[in-house]
Amino acid sequence: MGQRVRPTRVEDAYARLKDEIRTNRLPPGLQVPEPEIAMRLGMSRTPVREALIRLEAEGLIALAPRRGVRVLPIKADDMREIYEILTSLEPDAAASLAGSKPSSDDLAPLEQATSAMELALADGNLDAWVEADDRFHRTLLELQGNRRLQNFVTALYDQAHRARIVTMQLRETPHKSTKEHRAILRNLQLGNVEETRRIFREHRQRAAQELLGILDKYKFGQL
Amino acid sequence: MGQRVRPTRVEDAYARLKDEIRTNRLPPGLQVPEPEIAMRLGMSRTPVREALIRLEAEGLIALAPRRGVRVLPIKADDMREIYEILTSLEPDAAASLAGSKPSSDDLAPLEQATSAMELALADGNLDAWVEADDRFHRTLLELQGNRRLQNFVTALYDQAHRARIVTMQLRETPHKSTKEHRAILRNLQLGNVEETRRIFREHRQRAAQELLGILDKYKFGQL
DNA sequence: ACCGAAACTTATGTATGCATTAATAAATGC
DNA sequence: GCATTTATTAATGCATACATAAGTTTCGGT
Numbered sequence: 001m002g003q004r005v006r007p008t009r010v011e012d013a014y015a016r017l018k019d020e021i022r023t024n025r026l027p028p029g030l031q032v033p034e035p036e037i038a039m040r041l042g043m044s045r046t047p048v049r050e051a052l053i054r055l056e057a058e059g060l061i062a063l064a065p066r067r068g069v070r071v072l073p074i075k076a077d078d079m080r081e082i083y084e085i086l087t088s089l090e091p092d093a094a095a096s097l098a099g100s101k102p103s104s105d106d107l108a109p110l111e112q113a114t115s116a117m118e119l120a121l122a123d124g125n126l127d128a129w130v131e132a133d134d135r136f137h138r139t140l141l142e143l144q145g146n147r148r149l150q151n152f153v154t155a156l157y158d159q160a161h162r163a164r165i166v167t168m169q170l171r172e173t174p175h176k177s178t179k180e181h182r183a184i185l186r187n188l189q190l191g192n193v194e195e196t197r198r199i200f201r202e203h204r205q206r207a208a209q210e211l212l213g214i215l216d217k218y219k220f221g222q223l
Numbered sequence: 224m225g226q227r228v229r230p231t232r233v234e235d236a237y238a239r240l241k242d243e244i245r246t247n248r249l250p251p252g253l254q255v256p257e258p259e260i261a262m263r264l265g266m267s268r269t270p271v272r273e274a275l276i277r278l279e280a281e282g283l284i285a286l287a288p289r290r291g292v293r294v295l296p297i298k299a300d301d302m303r304e305i306y307e308i309l310t311s312l313e314p315d316a317a318a319s320l321a322g323s324k325p326s327s328d329d330l331a332p333l334e335q336a337t338s339a340m341e342l343a344l345a346d347g348n349l350d351a352w353v354e355a356d357d358r359f360h361r362t363l364l365e366l367q368g369n370r371r372l373q374n375f376v377t378a379l380y381d382q383a384h385r386a387r388i389v390t391m392q393l394r395e396t397p398h399k400s401t402k403e404h405r406a407i408l409r410n411l412q413l414g415n416v417e418e419t420r421r422i423f424r425e426h427r428q429r430a431a432q433e434l435l436g437i438l439d440k441y442k443f444g445q446l
Numbered sequence: 447a448c449c450g451a452a453a454c455t456t457a458t459g460t461a462t463g464c465a466t467t468a469a470t471a472a473a474t475g476c
Numbered sequence: 477g478c479a480t481t482t483a484t485t486a487a488t489g490c491a492t493a494c495a496t497a498a499g500t501t502t503c504g505g506t
Contacts, residue, residue, distance in 0.1 A: 008459065033487060044461045045488090046269075053273055057280035059371065066468045066487060081371045084319075085312070092311040148282065148304045152375055231489065256457055267491045268458090289457060289498050 009043045013051035016041065021060050022161050026071050033068035058155045074163045076215040082156050083208035089153055090137070090204055095197035097144045098188050107188055109139045114185050117178045126168050133174075134161075136181055160211075167214040177207065232266045236274035239264065244283050245384050249294050256291040281378045297386045299438040305379050306431035312376055313360070313427055318420035320367045321411050330411055332362045337408050340401045349391050356397075357384075359404055383434075390437040400430065 017037070020026040038048045052069055055061045062070045072078075104111075116132035134157060141150040180203040187196040240260070243249040261271045275292055278284045285293045295301075327334075339355035357380060364373040403426040410419040 010459080035487070046460050046462090049488095050273065050276055050459095053276045054280060057277060065489095068487075078371075081369045084369055085372055085375075088315040089308070089311050096307075146304045146307055148301075148379070149308055152308075156371070233489080258457070269490055269492090272458095273489095288459095291457075 009047035010050045013037075013041050013043065013048050014054055017051060017055060018058075018060065018158070021055070021071055022158060024162050024165060028071050028073040028162065030071045031064070031068045037069065059159050072159075074166070074215075076212060079160060079163055079208075079211055079215060082160050083204065083211070086153065086156060087201060087204040087208065089149060090140075091197040091200040093141060093144045093146070093149060093153075094184060094188065094200045095193045096146075097140065098191050098196040099193045100144075101191045102143060102188060104189065106143060107185065110136060110143070110185055110188070113139055114178075114181050117181055121173060121175065121178050124173070126173075129174065129178075130164060130168060133177070133181070163211065163215065167211055167218075170214050170218060171210060177203070180206075232270035233273045236260075236264050236266065236271050237277055240274060240278060241281075241283065241381070244278070244294055245381060247385050247388060251294050251296040251385065253294045254287070254291045255294075260292065282382050297389070297438075299435060302383060302386055302431075302434055302438060305383050306427065306434070309376065309379060310424060310427040310431065312372060313363075314420040314423040316364060316367045316369070316372060316376075317407060317411065317423045318416045319369075320363065321414050321419040322416045323367075324414045325366060325411060327412065329366060330408065333359060333366070333408050333411070336362060337401075337404050340404055344396065344398065344401050347396070349396075352397065352401075353387060353391060356400070356404070386434065386438065390434055390441075393437050393441060394433060400426070403429075 017026070026032075034045050034048060034052070037052075038045045041048060052061065052063060056063050060072060062072055064070050113132050113136035117129055117136065120126070120128035120132055137157065138154060141153055144150075180199060183199050184196060184203065187199060240249070249255075257268050257271060257275070260275075261268045264271060275284065275286060279286050283295060285295055287293050336355050336359035340352055340359065343349070343351035343355055360380065361377060364376055367373075403422060406422050407419060407426065410422060
């Protein structure tokens with residue numbers, strides 16, 4: 001089955017850099033020359049470059065000629081853009097999934113993710129909560145089936161991830177979000193198209209407002 | 224102003240290849256090894272490779288290890304995905320633009336594109352019509368302002384472009400589409416948010432049905 | 447003729463080299 | 477001491493080289 005091919009250096013570089021960026025280990029705004037990255041990853045510039053091009057296409061870095069790779073800062077405006085798109089896409093995706101009358105088995109991974117969110121919330125484990133939340137959204141897209149949609153929205157999640165980490169500690173515990181997830185799941189099970197769309201839309205709008213509120217309040221204007 | 228920098232070979236390769244793909248001069252399904260492309264473009268493999276990575280990220284080609292670059296075939300399912308997303312995104316984008324109460328000056332380029340469509344239709348010039356239609360949609364996104372949205376939707380247009388060219392000759396003259404554009408423009412001018420969204424959604428849904436109908440009918444299953 | 451194995455060819459992944467040119471540091475004039 | 481100009485350093489864009497491994501052909505055995 002899985003064409004088990006030896007992972008290439010490009011893939012390795014890509015995965016490692018992406019992870020380091022997502023988790024803010026490579027902090028927003030940082031500028032590093034290619035050779036330094038190559039050295040750090042223990043490979044030549046060639047595969048690093050190819051990985052960087054991919055990361056640029058995904059909106060995680062900017063390749064600034066002569067001044068190296070710049071890890072993109074987290075700007076409120078960017079988050080506005082991202083959430084505007086998510087508010088457009090996700091509710092429709094969820095509605096379309098609801099319309100396809102998914103079985104309980106199909107929805108099982110969503111059920112799991114939702115339970116994990118509730119559990120994490122009860123435990124006060126914010127990291128676990130974020131992970132489960134992320135998983136819920138990604139799984140939903142997988143189930144919906146539109147690959148392009150999935151890839152794009154996933155890229156947006158990745159872009160927003162860093163901001164979410166930073167703001168997570170500054171916001172109130174996400175009771176409401178968790179309940180909304182449960183409500184979305186319930187409506188998916190019932191195949192309730194319009195209600196699913198409505199709740200999801202609300203969910204996203206609220207999330208956006210909350211995130212942006214914090215970014216503005218704490219002046220994360222450019223970091 | 225425009226930091227007129229000498230265009231790099233990567234950019235050149237990217238632009239040329241993209242154009243050749245968009246216009247079906249590099250036909251869907253074609254497989255070419257990298258060295259051949261490099262030779263044809265008169266440069267080494269390095270810049271070609273970087274361009275290819277970008278094109279892959281945009282969903283125009285697939286890099287199949289050992290068997291070269293494959294120009295992606297035009298599949299009905301892909302078009303379904305693309306139009307599903309466009310149906311989600313564009314109406315909201317248009318609505319958002321309407322809500323921003325754009326001035327007549329702002330909308331001038333849309334007015335031009337619409338007129339060009341009407342003119343092209345009267346002249347029976349389908350190529351010009353497609354060009355103007357494309358311009359309308361791209362301009363609308365520019366005016367709306369969300370860069371990520373713009374880039375993504377633009378990539379989708381590019382992916383769909385080839386199928387549109389092929390099917391253009393097989394469909395009836397696009398009177399209805401042209402009128403819808405005029406109607407959208409009118410509602411944008413009036414700042415009528417909901418009506419703009421509604422018409423645009425209808426516009427996209429109809430366009431999708433038409434395209435898919437032709438693809439199915441003429442069995443463009445995989446080409 | 448047909449199947450399989452060995453030899454050969456070619457594409458890819460990656461490293462390395464190098465000219466160009468931007469960024470930075472040093473040096474000069476005011 | 478400050479603003480320029482010149483020298484130095486270093487990053488990038490690209491070409492080239494090469495080992496590896498996938499395809500392809502040739503060849504031999506049946």
